[in-house]
Amino acid sequence: MRKNGTRMSGGRIMARLIVLLGSLAYVMVFAVINGSLGFLCSMGVTLLGATGVAKALGEQIALSYGWIIGLAIGFGVLRGVLRFVEQYCNHYIAFRLLAVLRSKIFSALRRLCPAKLESKQKGSIIAMLTSDIETLEVFYAHTVSPICIAITVSAAVLAFVGIVASPWLALIALVGFIAVGVVAPLISSSMMKNAGVRYRARFSAFNAYFLDSVKGIKDIVLNNAGGQRKAEVDARSDELLKDTKELKNRIAGATAVTEFTVSLMTLVATAVAVALVAKGELSIGKAIIGVVAIFGSFGPVIAISALPGNLTQTFASGDRVLKLLKEKPAVESVENGVDFTFEDVRVKDLCFGYESDKKVLEDICLSAKKGEIVGIVGESGCGKSTLLKLLMRFWSKDGGEILYCGNEIENVNTDSLLCNVTMVSQVTYLFDETIEDNLRIAKADATAKELEDACKQASIHDFICSLPEGYKTAAGALGDNLSAGEKQRIGLARAFLRGSGLILLDEPTSNVDSINEGIILRSLAEQKKDKAIILVSHRESTMAIADRVYRIENGRISEGKA
Numbered sequence: 001m002r003k004n005g006t007r008m009s010g011g012r013i014m015a016r017l018i019v020l021l022g023s024l025a026y027v028m029v030f031a032v033i034n035g036s037l038g039f040l041c042s043m044g045v046t047l048l049g050a051t052g053v054a055k056a057l058g059e060q061i062a063l064s065y066g067w068i069i070g071l072a073i074g075f076g077v078l079r080g081v082l083r084f085v086e087q088y089c090n091h092y093i094a095f096r097l098l099a100v101l102r103s104k105i106f107s108a109l110r111r112l113c114p115a116k117l118e119s120k121q122k123g124s125i126i127a128m129l130t131s132d133i134e135t136l137e138v139f140y141a142h143t144v145s146p147i148c149i150a151i152t153v154s155a156a157v158l159a160f161v162g163i164v165a166s167p168w169l170a171l172i173a174l175v176g177f178i179a180v181g182v183v184a185p186l187i188s189s190s191m192m193k194n195a196g197v198r199y200r201a202r203f204s205a206f207n208a209y210f211l212d213s214v215k216g217i218k219d220i221v222l223n224n225a226g227g228q229r230k231a232e233v234d235a236r237s238d239e240l241l242k243d244t245k246e247l248k249n250r251i252a253g254a255t256a257v258t259e260f261t262v263s264l265m266t267l268v269a270t271a272v273a274v275a276l277v278a279k280g281e282l283s284i285g286k287a288i289i290g291v292v293a294i295f296g297s298f299g300p301v302i303a304i305s306a307l308p309g310n311l312t313q314t315f316a317s318g319d320r321v322l323k324l325l326k327e328k329p330a331v332e333s334v335e336n337g338v339d340f341t342f343e344d345v346r347v348k349d350l351c352f353g354y355e356s357d358k359k360v361l362e363d364i365c366l367s368a369k370k371g372e373i374v375g376i377v378g379e380s381g382c383g384k385s386t387l388l389k390l391l392m393r394f395w396s397k398d399g400g401e402i403l404y405c406g407n408e409i410e411n412v413n414t415d416s417l418l419c420n421v422t423m424v425s426q427v428t429y430l431f432d433e434t435i436e437d438n439l440r441i442a443k444a445d446a447t448a449k450e451l452e453d454a455c456k457q458a459s460i461h462d463f464i465c466s467l468p469e470g471y472k473t474a475a476g477a478l479g480d481n482l483s484a485g486e487k488q489r490i491g492l493a494r495a496f497l498r499g500s501g502l503i504l505l506d507e508p509t510s511n512v513d514s515i516n517e518g519i520i521l522r523s524l525a526e527q528k529k530d531k532a533i534i535l536v537s538h539r540e541s542t543m544a545i546a547d548r549v550y551r552i553e554n555g556r557i558s559e560g561k562a
């Protein structure tokens with residue numbers, strides 16, 4: 001997804017992420033107001049202390065000591081309440097948005113599926129759904145409002161110090177704020193940008209590799225390749241550790257520079273205040289209030305200076321998420337096209353290649369209508385599954401026509417196509433749910449009788465009944481214990497449940513013994529009364545029920561018995 005390891009600029013990513021806030025922007029404004037007031041309250045506590053000292057030193061202060069103490073306590077309590085509200089709002093926004101983002105990513109994956117997802121590593125998608133999204137929490141809960149709070153608080157402090165103490169002290173505070181809150185973060189973020197992007201890319205690659213290894217653990221063990229894999233996992237995690245160390249070193253360096261700048265500026269402010277007092281331009285009391293105000297005012301800008309460490313990663317994550325949301329699917333779904341009820345499909349001069357320079361299918365012509373079983377045979381890799389995927393419009397054809405009841409496939413509504421055509425692919429995926437739920441994804445409101453009939457037709461009913469809890473048995477609990485043939489038959493039962501006019505079967509009986517195959521073929525023969533079935537198979541016994549058989553060879557098709 002990422003090309004050449006580059007990413008959008010931080011500003012653009014931030015702007016786009018903020019746009020995603022939508023109506024939650026109001027909550028964020030509320031959070032900023034609370035956060036700013038909260039910080040001013042906490043400064044108020046120290047300032048009231050300084051005011052007390054100034055009063056003791058003879059400064060004309062209208063407040064009595066009782067009021068000063070009372071107000072300090074009041075500000076302290078208020079600070080807690082305001083901080084709570086700010087944090088509550090920020091996290092409310094963040095977690096609401098994370099939920100929205102997860103659902104957006106899922107929709108994007110659905111849009112891109114299946115064509116674009118074939119080329120994406122599952123681990124990278126999982127990294128996106130988990131750690132990338134979590135990283136964005138930092139952005140929404142701990143980035144936007146601290147920046148706004150820093151600006152508001154700094155402006156208030158500058159005005160206060162300028163008016164109450166001295167414009168010179170305000171000027172020093174301004175230089176300090178810009179150095180700590182603007183210059184330092186800009187420098188450190190440019191220093192950390194590449195390290196952050198590299199870390200996130202490595203992290204996601206590591207996840208992908210690790211997940212791949214877990215998924216393939218059986219083959220790793222069978223091939224006695226465990227040591228090799230483990231060494232690779234170790235090497236990759238060492239690399240990751242190196243990246244983390246580098247990133248942390250830079251963060252620590254940046255923090256040290258920030259702390260030094262803050263100390264320097266407070267020292268300068270104190271020196272200037274002393275000089276002003278010595279020259280008689282400022283009273284001791286006002287000097288104390290001014291210097292204490294500056295001392296206590298760096299908190300929000302320090303918070304900003306600490307952002308780049310997280311922000312570089314947030315941007316890298318935001319970049320990946322935003323790019324996925326923007327990615328164009330291989331095939332756009334059709335919504336304002338035509339609906340149809342399946343009667344027949346005709347394919348004329350169909351051409352297709354996954355890559356433009358390598359044709360998989362050329363000038364393919366075939367047809368199927370209700371009441372027919374059409375067989376397709378050919379060597380492994382000749383394009384049989386590809387042809388079925390094109391009939392489902394998983395990919396767009398390069399040339400020729402696919403006509404459903406005379407309607408060009410590109411003009412047919414995607415919903416209508418999916419209602420009328422069902423495909424059982426070579427591998428059936430079972431969800432970690434009960435067998436019944438696994439069947440119901442084909443027809444959510446199916447009655448118990450419909451479920452049972454479909455399973456009988458797929459010759460899996462007796463097997464399901466033999467399970468401890470029958471249809472309510474958790475498929476996840478069975479894990480890999482279900483045989484390939486059992487899974488395949490559940491896939492077939494799903495197809496029978498859907499009741500579409502055209503069923504595309506990719507090797508439906510490749511893992512089934514001859515007795516079960518016989519039952520399935522008989523069901524297919526019965527079903528063909530009001531359906532068309534296109535059947536891909538290597539088996540001659542399966543092809544025996546086909547009315548017509550097409551053979552694909554070198555990308556071209558010819559008709560004849562298998």
Ligand SMILES: Nc1ncnc2c1ncn2[C@@H]1O[C@H](COP(=O)(O)OP(=O)(O)OP(=O)(O)O)[C@@H](O)[C@H]1O
Nearest residue numbers: 118354355360378379380381382383384385386387
């Ligand atoms: N997503 C893809 N991207 C690029 N090439 C692909 C993709 N899917 C399949 N291919 C290639 O297209 C060719 C046809 O694949 P296809 O799966 O259609 O073969 P098949 O006839 O169904 O084979 P089998 O009998 O083994 O299932 C193969 O060379 C395969 O490697």
Ligand SMILES: [Mg+2]
Nearest residue numbers: 384385426506
């Ligand atoms: Mg195939």
